[in-house]
Amino acid sequence: MSAQELPAVQLKNLTKRIGQKSIVDHLSFDIPKGEVFGFLGPNGAGKTTTIRMIVGLIAISEGQVLIHGLDVQKNFVKAMSNIGCIVENPELYKYLTGYQNLLHMARMGQHPIDPKRIKEVVALVGLEDRIHDKVKTYSLGMRQRLGLAQALLHKPSILILDEPTNGLDPAGIRELRDHLRHLAKEEGMTVIVSSHLLSEMELMCDRVAVISHGKLIQVEQIADMVASENGIQTTTLTVNNASDAKELLSNTLKLEATLSSGDDQKLSIVSDRDQVADAIKVLVDNNIRVYEASTQRKTLEDTFLKMTGDESIA
Ligand SMILES: Nc1ncnc2c1ncn2[C@@H]1O[C@H](COP(=O)(O)OP(=O)(O)O)[C@@H](O)[C@H]1O
Ligand SMILES: [Mg+2]
Structure with a gap:
């Protein structure tokens, strides 16, 4: 990666005010390409609000979000074409099969999606064996993976998942972690995840932004975070x-x-x-x-x- 290359996502003084309160308060940091990057902070820190602003689900009060250099407030459609996202739970039709869900999603999208791509994403998330079963028979982990497949359909270069491990058992968390790391490493995707659990972020992420009360505490490589404490x-x-x-x-x-x-x-x-x-x-x-x-x-x-x-x- 050349030094001049733009970061995948840049936040510049990103702020959300509701009434008098800044629930996201002048957040500024860059998210490099090809990393698994975490937003880490206690419940109520402002992680979901930040993600909602990044993907345009809510208005930005102040500041900017740039996706590969594109300002989401000025170039919304183009900026969003790079992003796959699951905020809260993926929308799934339980009485349809996994495959039918993906087909439906593919037809609803902005651009036509080749049926070959459906096959690809199914393989990517490892759902080949069960893709023609009804979603209601899926475990939570499998539903999560189907959601992931949906978010990947349009070949985004950036994947954003808000608290993706919520409700998963340890095996499901591990599975998700392996998938996300694979996507970053093998597919060169930038993966952004949020969590209130440090132990998960430690295993999943290359780097985390620690957020508290809507403010950035620090951005650090997980390895450095561990090392800096090793002195004492x-x-x-x-x-x-x-x-x-x-x-x-x-x-x-x-x-x-x-x-x-x-x-x-x-x-x-x-x-x-x-x-x-x-x-x-x-x-x-x-x-x-x-x-x-x-x-x-x-x-x-x-x-x-x-x-x-x-x-x-x-
Ligand atoms: N629409 C809203 N109106 C008022 N307060 C809100 C709204 N959305 C979020 N908040 C508040 O903003 C803070 C940050 O929320 P959120 O972004 O959901 O945090 P996190 O995802 O880190 O748990 C919380 O205190 C929450 O209560
Ligand atoms: Mg949240």
Whole structure:
């Protein structure tokens, strides 16, 4: 990808005001092509509102959305021809077969769709075996995939899914994740998903924009998010005398350890890796026996809570 190439989607000061309130508040960031990109934020953060503005389901109060450089407010039809989208649940006719649903969708679209394309999308989402069964016999995961097939019919280069894992079981989530990653990697598609669950985003996305109260907290590569927290860790040490060890660490390294209640051999420290090594050396040099040192990395969940200010992300 050349450096000059335009991002798939650009948000510039994107704002939605309802009454006096800005429920989406000057969001600005770029979504690069070919990535799985996440909008991550607690319920009510403004994710759905942002997506609705991107796809033109609601008016923009202020700012701009550019799709491959096209302003959606000026070039709506052309900009939208690049986008496949499922906001909330896909619209499906339960008493028709999967195939009939796709046929119906293909006929309703702006441009004629070749029946060959129906075959392609069915294969893409792995529904070949069941496509001639009625949708009412499908599992939720299969309905989701049929919705995905619908959204892919017109060969969009950008796929947008709002909370796509809602209601799916772990197997369904995994399946969806594999499909989305495949679409990004093998088909070069840009995939945008929203979620209030960090653990899902961590597995699915290359990069996430963290949104809280309609504002952008940060955009970061998932890998960097993990790495930036790796500096600090909690280490539990098992020694022959924890209270002596605590005093020693405080006096020599100014490290304030916490004694473990109910175990006089355990204490824990919050520090970077080097300080763990220093602590062990000081203890050993002062004849305290160190039996074990175990480190718990801070989880991304901790990071996320810190960034969004301890909001509920249930
Ligand atoms: N049409 C509306 N009128 C008033 N408030 C709304 C409307 N739509 C959304 N909101 C409010 O805006 C905030 C963001 O909502 P939403 O975009 O649905 O968040 P998310 O998808 O991140 O859960 C919420 O507080 C919600 O109650
Ligand atoms: Mg939502």
